[in-house]
Amino acid sequence: MHDRQARDVRLDLFKGMALLIIFINHVGGNPLAKVTPGRFGPSDSAEIFVFISGYAVALAYGPVLAKQGFAACQRKALLRCRQLWGANIATMLVCALVVALAVFVADLPMTASNRLASFAPLFDSPLMAMAAHVVLAYLPFALDILALYILLVAAAPLFLWSYARFGMAAVAASVVLYLAAQAVPELTPPNLWQGGWNFSPLAWQCVFFLGTALALLVRSGRLEPLRSAWILRLLLAAATAVVAGMAIWKGAASDLGRSVVPEGLHAWLPSETIPWAGKHTLGPMRLLHFLALACLAALLVPREAGWLASAPARLLAACGRHSLPVFCLGVVLAIAGTVLLMTGGGLPMVLAVNLGGIALLLMTGVVLERRRLRRSRTAAVPMAGTAPIAEAP
Structure with a gap:
C-alpha cells in the first residue's frame, strides 16, 4: 500500500472546492449561485463529490479486501455507513432547529422557500418523519446526497x-444499472418530501464506481500505456471540445444568450438547453460533460504542480480531507443562510452569508486537519521503553 506521503493532493483539493460550491448553491436565493461552474455546463459539484468519493473508497477498502478478505472489507464499510448515518440524523435535527427558529421566532413563512418547506413533514408528524428519516425514507433538502453516499459505501465491497x-465486467454491470435508470427513472427510493430521492442510486452509482475503477487502474499501472504524448493530446482536445461546446450550447439557449445576440440570428440558436442532462438520473450528456471535466483536470493539473503546496490549495485540501463534517456544517449554514437572505439586507447580507459561510467551512477544515496531524505525530512517537508500532494498512 502507498504510504500517506503518496496521497494525491488533487483529490482533496477538488473535493474541498466542490464542498464550497455545494454550500453556495444550497443557499436559497443566493445570487452567487448564478456564477458557479454548474451554470456553464450540465454537470456540477455533486458529480465531483461522488466521483472522488468513489476513488477514495478504492484506496481505503481495496487493501483491506486484498489482505483480510471480503468480510473484513464489508465490516469496515458498514462501520463507515454507521458514522454517515449518525451524521445524517444529527445534521437533519440541527437544520430542523434552525428552521423552527426561523418559522416560530422570526415568523418567516415556511412555504416561502423549498429549503424550509422540506421540513414540513417533520413538524406535521414528528414521529412518522423521524422513523422515515432513520430508514432514509424522509430526506429534507440537501440531505439526499449523504443518504446516497451511505448506500454506495455499503455496496463498495461487493464492487x-x-x-x-471479473475485472472490467464489474464496470460493465455498473453501466447496465445506469442504463436501467435511464429507461425507468422512477426506480428510486421513496421520500416523504417530493415523493422520491433527488438522486437515483441506480444512476449515480455509475459515476461513483467509475471513480473506484479508475483508482484501481491507476494503482495497478494499467493506464501507463495511455500516457503517450499523442494520446494525451487527443484526450485534451476531445475533452476541451466537449466542455466548450456544451458551455456555448447552454449559453446560447439561455435568455441571456438570446438577449446579446441580434434578433435576426435567433433562428440559428438552439431552442432548448442541452437534452438528456437531468440530474435525477445523471443523464448521458451530464455524465459526458463531467467525464470531460475530470479529464481536463487530470491533464491540466499535474500531480507535481507547485501551486498545490500554496496556502489557498492547502485550505481547500483540508476541507476535502475532512469532507463529512465540512459537508454537514455546510448544509446547516446553507439553511441558516437561506433564512438570513429571506429577511433582506441586500448586498451586505449576501456578502456576509457567502463569505462568512466559506470562512467557517475553511476554518473547520484547518482545525480538523491540525488535530489529525497532532494525533499522527503523537502516534509516531513511541513511549519510552517500547518499540515503535508499525502503521496499520
Missing part, C-alpha cells in the same frame, strides 16, 4: 470483490 475477480 471491489467483483472487480478483483
